[in-house]
Amino acid sequence: MSAPVGVTLIGTGAWGRRLAAAVRRTAGLRLVCCFSRDESRRLVFAQEFGCAAAPSFDAAIDRGDIEGVLLVTPNYVHGEQAVACAARRKHVFVEKPIADALSDGQAMAAACQAAGVTLMVGHGLRRLGAARRVRQLLEEGTLGTLVLAEANFSLPGTLTPDTWRAYRRTCPGGPLMQLGVHHADTLQYWLGPVTRVQGSFARLATPAEIDDVAVAGLDFASGARGVLTSSYVSPQTYFLRLYGTTAVLEYRTDMSVWPAAEKMDGATTLSLLLRTGPVMVEFEPRDVLVEELEEFARCVRGGAKPETGAAEALAALRVVRGAIESHERGAVVTLEPAGSGSSILFGEAIS
Numbered sequence: 001m002s003a004p005v006g007v008t009l010i011g012t013g014a015w016g017r018r019l020a021a022a023v024r025r026t027a028g029l030r031l032v033c034c035f036s037r038d039e040s041r042r043l044v045f046a047q048e049f050g051c052a053a054a055p056s057f058d059a060a061i062d063r064g065d066i067e068g069v070l071l072v073t074p075n076y077v078h079g080e081q082a083v084a085c086a087a088r089r090k091h092v093f094v095e096k097p098i099a100d101a102l103s104d105g106q107a108m109a110a111a112c113q114a115a116g117v118t119l120m121v122g123h124g125l126r127r128l129g130a131a132r133r134v135r136q137l138l139e140e141g142t143l144g145t146l147v148l149a150e151a152n153f154s155l156p157g158t159l160t161p162d163t164w165r166a167y168r169r170t171c172p173g174g175p176l177m178q179l180g181v182h183h184a185d186t187l188q189y190w191l192g193p194v195t196r197v198q199g200s201f202a203r204l205a206t207p208a209e210i211d212d213v214a215v216a217g218l219d220f221a222s223g224a225r226g227v228l229t230s231s232y233v234s235p236q237t238y239f240l241r242l243y244g245t246t247a248v249l250e251y252r253t254d255m256s257v258w259p260a261a262e263k264m265d266g267a268t269t270l271s272l273l274l275r276t277g278p279v280m281v282e283f284e285p286r287d288v289l290v291e292e293l294e295e296f297a298r299c300v301r302g303g304a305k306p307e308t309g310a311a312e313a314l315a316a317l318r319v320v321r322g323a324i325e326s327h328e329r330g331a332v333v334t335l336e337p338a339g340s341g342s343s344i345l346f347g348e349a350i351s
Contacts, residue, residue, distance in 0.1 A: 005029050007031060012041050018261070022287075034052070130253075130270050133281060195219050
């Protein structure tokens, strides 16, 4: 068995702590070092997780005893940080979304490819046991022809002036960028690519500057239609509903367990509504953070390719950016999977 991959973790906030705890549950990774701008926070974190505390970002990623970097930082710095890691030939695991801007995500992909290192993006919720079971049901044709999808991910938060999520400049798309992007990935994992988007955003209840509610109408390449919604001010909600010609599938999670992602499957119910009545669907629970980190370790060792690499992460980001563009321009947007962004499909306003 090869030695665990040494990693540095950048960003010691709430989700950084979740990833550090997940590293402890892996056999493939070893947390060597951490860094955050707040010195007292990083020292406390280092003591708790038994790693070194670097005095700077550069010092954290320059270490010779690490092969990978876990970036758990604000979206708007992902691009520059990942490129800096690639320049040191360090493998990169970055939390979703890959970046705020498509150009940043593409630059990250290019830099990592040129350096011959892995770029993996933490779209872990497609790995949930319930999500894997839905994929299996779709492949088996249990739902018949899929015609419609609905999905919502909402979490209330304290968007104080000192948080980067409180501003459109540092978190464009608000809850759709931070929460809905999970469903943008999972829906495309299940149903294939989204080709057109119509978006609507509003600031209705938060004192922060950011939009707190978002809606994206989706057209899939298959012809199916979908609606993706998200809120920063409503009680925690996580559901997906798929409508087929044979059955309707409902996927619902009690998000009182959040942010313990390893507990989500235990709080989830899957059910099929058939013409003969409802049927509960069983599935195997999974620890998604451990699974993705173990996969990252295999990628570093050359034994795997990331399931959610740049292509998958950019596909999810294109949905969010397309919704933002649609809202701003008042027109339906068509997505260009092989290109650098999106373009207006119709030169007329949405009525």
